[in-house]
Amino acid sequence: MPQPSHTAPVDGTKKEAWVEELELSAAKKAALPFDAKAHHFYVAADDDELSFEEGDVLTIIAAAEEDGWVMARHKGKQGLAPLTHIALPSDSALPNVAAPRPQTDVKEEMRRKEDEAMEEMKSAVDRVLAQSAHAPSTNNFAISSPKAPEAPPFALKQPEQVFDLDQKERAHMMAQSTPPPAPVAKPCPARDGASGFEFTPEQAxxxxxxxxxxxxxxxxxxMDELEFKEGDLVHVIAPFEDDGWVVAENNGKRGIAPCPYLVKMEFPDLANAGATSEEEERRRKEEETMKMEEERMRMEEEKRKAEEEMQQRKVKEEEExxxxxxEEERKRIEE
Incomplete structure (x- = not known):
């Protein structure tokens, strides 16, 4: 974001109370939010910027990511404001805020604590190794347990418990190996003394x-069953997965219908039906053969006519x- 270059102060601004800065000091960041006065008007160039007039008091609420800008609030609006147009209060004029600790001191303190922790760890390891080296041993070469080392001056972090992936996988496999309960077939209502509509998979x-x-x-x-009345012509579509039921339609609705409530029907013998189908197939092939022969004869007739027309044109051209x-010979003789 380009930084505005105007830095003209407002007349009457006290230099000991107001200063011009291009970045908020640590004391100012610690004292946020605080008020600052605009020494020049500014018109926002982007939607995220704040417009203000010369002499307006802005509330500085945060430092911006880019140098030379701050986040400010004015007349109920919030946006970015350029520090080149604002006179900030001096650190001494800010409310009493504890001076921030220099960053260099904090880094030095952290480095010193890390070095001390490392030295303590090395000392503890050296003590354990020394005690292990001087531990007594027996003649049968059995490994003896060394004396427990002294506890280190600092608490060692216990390793986190790691879940056994193999155990988890075994539990998952055991759960998968357990067979699911067998589905319960839907009972079909029966009618006394009536077998109703029956069929075999081949007939279906x-x-x-x-x-x-x-x-x-x-x-x-x-809810999945179909309603019908005596005498309705039920459209049976397919067998249902449970015996004694079919998928059917009636009065524009679809559902499953109990076979005992439908009229028993006599299906044609599938063997005869197969013979009939073969006869129909043979007749269909004969019809196709006849059509092909008729088409061949038609094409030959068209070819013959075309050849005759060509021969007639040739004779006519020769006659002409x-x-x-x-005619030319007669004119030549007359001349």
Missing amino acids: KAYFPLHVPAAWDYNPVE GRRKRE
Whole structure:
């Protein structure tokens, strides 16, 4: 963001109370928020900037990411303001705030503490190694437990517990190996002394979908069941996964219908149906052969006609040529 270059102070500004800075000092950052006076007007160039007039008092609320700018508030609005147009109060004129500790002192203190912790750790390790080297041993070469070392002067952080991934995987596999409960088949309501609509998988594959009359009224018990009345022509679409039920439609609605409530139907013998299908296939092939033969004969007839027309044109052209030659010969003789 370009920094405005105007730095003219306002007349009457006291130099001991107001100063011009291009960056907030540590004392000013610690004293935020505080008031500052504008020594020149500024018109915002971007949406995130703040406009103000000469002599306006702005409330400085934070330092901006770019040098030469601060976040300020004025007349209920908040935005960026250039420090080149603002006279900041001197550090002595700010409210009493504890002086910030120099950054260099903080770094030195952190470095000193790290060195001390490292020295203590080295000393503890040296003590453990020395005690292990002087530990007594037996003649049977059994490893003896060394004397427990003295506790170090600082608390050692206990290692965090790591979850056993193999154990987790085994638990997951055991949970997966447990078979899920078997689904319970939907019971089909029966009618006394009536077998109702029956079919085999082969018949369903060959003849479904089809319309089957309803033998009795049926009022659904569950949401997925289909309602129909005696005499309705139910459109059976496919077998349902549970025995005794079919997927069907009636009066524009779809659901499952109990087979005992539909009229029993006699399906044609599939063997005869297969023979009929073969006969129909043979007849269809014969018809296609006849059509192909008719098409071949039509094309040959068109070819013959085209050849005759070409021969007639050739004869006509030769006749025209002969007449022209005779005419030319007659004119030559007359001359």
